[in-house]
Amino acid sequence: MACRxxxxxxxxxxxxxxxxxxxxxxxxxxLPKLIMMPHVAQGTLPAAVAAGYYVVAALCMAALVRxxxxxxGRVRQERDMSSxxxxxxxxxxxxxxxxxxxxxxxxxxxxHCVRRMDHHCPWINNCVGEGNQWLFIQLCFYTQLxxxxxxxxxxxxxxxxxxxxxxxxxxxxFHYSVAMLRGAAVMGVMIFLGMAALFYGQVINILTDxxxxxxxxxxxxxxxxQVQRPWQESLAAVFGTRxxxxxxxxxxxxxxxxxxxxxxxYQAAV
Numbered sequence: 001m002a003c004r005x006x007x008x009x010x011x012x013x014x015x016x017x018x019x020x021x022x023x024x025x026x027x028x029x030x031l032p033k034l035i036m037m038p039h040v041a042q043g044t045l046p047a048a049v050a051a052g053y054y055v056v057a058a059l060c061m062a063a064l065v066r067x068x069x070x071x072x073g074r075v076r077q078e079r080d081m082s083s084x085x086x087x088x089x090x091x092x093x094x095x096x097x098x099x100x101x102x103x104x105x106x107x108x109x110x111x112h113c114v115r116r117m118d119h120h121c122p123w124i125n126n127c128v129g130e131g132n133q134w135l136f137i138q139l140c141f142y143t144q145l146x147x148x149x150x151x152x153x154x155x156x157x158x159x160x161x162x163x164x165x166x167x168x169x170x171x172x173x174f175h176y177s178v179a180m181l182r183g184a185a186v187m188g189v190m191i192f193l194g195m196a197a198l199f200y201g202q203v204i205n206i207l208t209d210x211x212x213x214x215x216x217x218x219x220x221x222x223x224x225x226q227v228q229r230p231w232q233e234s235l236a237a238v239f240g241t242r243x244x245x246x247x248x249x250x251x252x253x254x255x256x257x258x259x260x261x262x263x264x265x266y267q268a269a270v
Contacts, residue, residue, distance in 0.1 A: 006071040006126060008110050013125030017068060020123055023191070024064070027184055028057045031150055034177050035157045038164050045161065053149055060142040063250040064124065067139045072129035073115030075100045105213055118205060119212040133202065134239045138250050140199035147192035154185045206234050 032050055039045035075098060092099055093113050095106045105117040107127050114129040121128050121136070128136045158181075205211055236242045246252065 005069050006074070007069065008125050010109055010122075010125060013109065013122050016122040017125045020064065023187060024057070024061060027146075027150055027187070028054075030180060030184055031153055034181060035153055038166075039157070039161055042165060049153070053146075053153070056142060056146050056149055059248075059250065060139070060146045063135055063139040063142050066250045067128075067132055067135035068124040068126050070126070070132035070135055072110075072117070072127040072133075073104075073131035074110075075104050075113040075115060103211070103214075116211060117213060118202070128202075133206075134247070135250060137199065137202050137238070138248070140195045140202065141248075143195040144192055144199060147188040147195070150188045151185060151192070154181055154188070157181070203235075206238050207231055209234070 032053065036045060036050040036053065040047050040050055075093075093104075093106050095108075096112055098113060100106075100113040101115065103116045104113045106113045107117060107120050109120045109122075110127055114127045116130040116133075118128040118133060120126075124136070124139070126132065201212070205215075232242070232244075235247070239247045241247070
């Protein structure tokens with residue numbers, strides 16, 4: 001699949017995306033400044049812990065940028081569709097007047113049809129579909145990992161590590177820093193729970209070969225869906241490779257293996 005930059009001009013989507021970038025920037029600056037670097041300088045925390053935090057934060061931001069700008073699988077012109085797509089329950093979209101293949105849906109936010117569309121996510125200001133679902137799963141995974149990392153470091157700072165030598169409990173700056181860290185911990189818990197639910201839902205969708213839209217149309221589809229192949233093959237089809245290590249790398253060209261089987265395997269849903 002060709003690598004296309006996809007941009008959605010939706011004010012609400014840009015607001016949601018900007019808030020995610022702000023929260024990421026806030027936590028990426030706050031924890032190293034108030035906890036990690038002072039403890040590293042004091043010798044009570046290995047430098048590898050701080051380095052690992054920056055690596056996870058960078059991977060999280062890379063997945064966010066890729067998921068928000070990747071083409072989710074926009075249906076463009078009939079000439080871009082294979083003969084198989086025409087033959088398997090293709091029909092004309094009533095909103096954009098273009099022939100779309102089976103399991104494609106029209107997104108009112110994006111203004112076009114998306115192949116195997118799962119849902120439109122305002123937090124990335126983009127649809128989650130055939131072309132970027134693997135990036136959305138990476139984003140959910142790395143956000144959970146970053147939140148867990150931050151919560152563990154926060155807990156260690158208050159309850160496990162020795163106090164910082166230059167900490168003055170009676171000063172205003174100390175109380176202000178504690179409030180900021182506790183606020184970051186609350187955000188971390190909320191973000192972790194939300195992303196865990198999204199991550200679990202996306203994995204279940206892949207293993208059952210369903211999308212969120214299809215399950216919303218018929219809530220009993222997930223119960224009746226039959227897994228047609230092992231979980232490794234289902235995930236490899238979405239991530240575009242059988243090399244599991246590459247499933248964790250957002251900075252690569254993705255692809256979808258066995259695309260025809262995944263597009264048309266569940267005919268009752270369209």
